[in-house]
Amino acid sequence: MDWDKLRIFHAVADAGSLTHAGDALHLSQSAVSRQIRGLETSLNTTLFHRHARGLILTEQGELLFDATSSMVKRLEAAAARIRDSEEEVFGELRVTTTTGFGLLWLAPRLSKLYAKFPDLKIDLMLEERVLDLPMREADVAIRMKEPSQADLIRKRLLNVHMRLYATPAYLEQNGTPLTVADMRHHRLICQNTASVQVSAAARIVQTLIAEDVRSLLTVNNYFGVLQAVINDLGIGVLPNYVTEDFPNLIRVLPEVDAGAVPVFLAYPEELRQSKRIAAFRDFVVEQIAESGLKFRD
Numbered sequence: 001m002d003w004d005k006l007r008i009f010h011a012v013a014d015a016g017s018l019t020h021a022g023d024a025l026h027l028s029q030s031a032v033s034r035q036i037r038g039l040e041t042s043l044n045t046t047l048f049h050r051h052a053r054g055l056i057l058t059e060q061g062e063l064l065f066d067a068t069s070s071m072v073k074r075l076e077a078a079a080a081r082i083r084d085s086e087e088e089v090f091g092e093l094r095v096t097t098t099t100g101f102g103l104l105w106l107a108p109r110l111s112k113l114y115a116k117f118p119d120l121k122i123d124l125m126l127e128e129r130v131l132d133l134p135m136r137e138a139d140v141a142i143r144m145k146e147p148s149q150a151d152l153i154r155k156r157l158l159n160v161h162m163r164l165y166a167t168p169a170y171l172e173q174n175g176t177p178l179t180v181a182d183m184r185h186h187r188l189i190c191q192n193t194a195s196v197q198v199s200a201a202a203r204i205v206q207t208l209i210a211e212d213v214r215s216l217l218t219v220n221n222y223f224g225v226l227q228a229v230i231n232d233l234g235i236g237v238l239p240n241y242v243t244e245d246f247p248n249l250i251r252v253l254p255e256v257d258a259g260a261v262p263v264f265l266a267y268p269e270e271l272r273q274s275k276r277i278a279a280f281r282d283f284v285v286e287q288i289a290e291s292g293l294k295f296r297d
Contacts, residue, residue: 005039008032009047010068013061016054073136077270089279090119097142100222101263102126105241106142106284113283120276133268140267140277142284144198147266157284158293159260161240162201164252170232177235177253183208187215187234189225200258204237207256244291 011021012032022032040047047061057065097106102124114120131137134151141147147154177183190205209216215234219225222238226246229236235252239261243249265284271277 002039002042005035005042006064006068006071008035009039009064010072012036012048012055013057013065013068016056018055070135077136077268089117089275091276092121092123093140093276093280094123094125094138095140095142095280096125096127096131096138098128098144099126100239101142101144101241103221103223104226104239104245108245109287112287113280116283117279120279133266136268139271139274140265140280142263142265144261144263146262146264149266151269152266153269153272154264154266155281155285157263157265158241158288160198160263161257161260162198162204162237163240163254164204164235164256165229165238165243165249166235166252167230167232168248168250170229170234171250171252173232180208180253180256181211183211183213183235183253185214187217188213189217189219189228189234189236191220191222191225191237192218198261200261201237201239203258204256208237241291241293244293 011025015021018029018032022029045060046058048055049058125138133141134149177186188208193202193205217228225236225238226242265281267277
């Protein structure tokens with residue numbers, strides 16, 4: 001099968017347009033169209049439905065696009081490994097983690113990583129969805145559970161605990177709850193139980209809501225929960241890694257703890273020799289050790 005035609009097909013399928021694909025490939029629309037027709041002829045099938053607003057893949061086109069997408073990701077991985085110098089750390093590194101961990105712990109520390117490796121280009125993808133590392137949706141992930149995907153190198157980083165925190169100002173004005181039942185007299189700030197979150201956090205929230213709390217504020221990520229807490233709005237359910245950067249927060253009801261949530265760093269086996277991955281992994285491990293968080297109760 002003609003590799004050049006496959007490359008052009010992939011660009012057209014990705015862009016959904018002959019014109020946009022041609023612009024990306026620096027080819028005329030007619031040249032792109034000829035290559036697609038030639039590929040369809042060689043395969044004896046139709047790869048696109050044409051309509052006024054663009055192109056839609058046929059069932060056969062979807063199958064071929066899945067194959068070319070996998071090829072592109074593999075080629076990108078190979079190119080990244082080739083670019084990795086034996087002495088230097090540079091180039092793009094796509095990192096994925098949860099919104100809370102990324103915003104509250106990782107992002108504030110990246111200046112230290114850039115100070116060591118100024119030529120790194122980090123693409124930080126913060127979302128609760130688990131990206132497919134073997135399919136190269138990201139290069140490295142920090143996840144709040146052990147990855148289940150095959151062909152991954154994984155390292156357990158630390159344990160996270162979901163706990164209750166409030167500011168001194170809030171507690172001075174509203175009092176400190178001494179029992180879980182006392183939470184009914186306070187405003188609870190947490191993620192909505194329908195939000196994607198670790199099960200330990202959901203269990204704490206469900207237990208507290210069952211106490212018929214007088215007021216409730218739900219946010220769909222821990223950054224929002226933290227902002228509400230530090231602005232004296234109530235008592236918040238937060239991961240314990242935030243207390244390093246916000247030492248004025250006071251832990252409330254220390255008996256409320258759903259147990260340890262293991263945090264793992266993972267990356268594809270094929271990137272084992274990547275200098276960028278090694279630099280990022282070592283940086284994260286060093287920062288956790290400095291913070292005293294590693295497996296701390």
